[in-house]
Amino acid sequence: MKGPLAIIGYMGSGKSTVGRILARRLGWEFVDLDTEIAVREKRPIPQIFRESGEGYFRDLESRGLAWALGTEERVVACGGGVVLREENRRLLSAASTVFLEEDLGVLYARTRGDSRPLRGTSREEFERRYAEREALYAESCGLRVLVDGRTPEEVTEEVLRWMKG
Numbered sequence: 001m002k003g004p005l006a007i008i009g010y011m012g013s014g015k016s017t018v019g020r021i022l023a024r025r026l027g028w029e030f031v032d033l034d035t036e037i038a039v040r041e042k043r044p045i046p047q048i049f050r051e052s053g054e055g056y057f058r059d060l061e062s063r064g065l066a067w068a069l070g071t072e073e074r075v076v077a078c079g080g081g082v083v084l085r086e087e088n089r090r091l092l093s094a095a096s097t098v099f100l101e102e103d104l105g106v107l108y109a110r111t112r113g114d115s116r117p118l119r120g121t122s123r124e125e126f127e128r129r130y131a132e133r134e135a136l137y138a139e140s141c142g143l144r145v146l147v148d149g150r151t152p153e154e155v156t157e158e159v160l161r162w163m164k165g
């Protein structure tokens, strides 16, 4: 069982929920990268995007990821766009990384009405962004889990089985 363990996937796929359960089961520390960034910046993610732009956020995200993956007994839930930068994909490939995959209609409905800056307002935009990322999620992970409506606990069991190898 080799850590750290990173959880990646699109917005709304349950990365933080599953990550928290996994950390508890493993007895490891849990880090939510977006929360970490917001705390360090003393402002929420939408405000960082609005005031400082996406490039600024991505710089914080890359720095935060490098820090977060520096401790072995840790589960790291990443933001949906973490795979956009090659340096991040390299770090993820070197860790134990799980890609949580879920039906896009489910993800679109689940993220309705919340404040994610890149969620967008149309299903087309949401799908286009995912299409740009899917191959990046796939190349960065060691395990691809199809959530398919299963509970976070069921998904956790699958990840734990993989980690026990």
Ligand code: S3P
Pocket: 009, 010, 011, 012, 034, 045, 078, 079, 080, 081, 082, 116, 117, 118
């Ligand atoms: C983003 C996803 C968000 C957050 C930021 C950008 C993205 O995290 O990092 O709003 O580019 O998909 P979640 O995947 O937790 O929503």
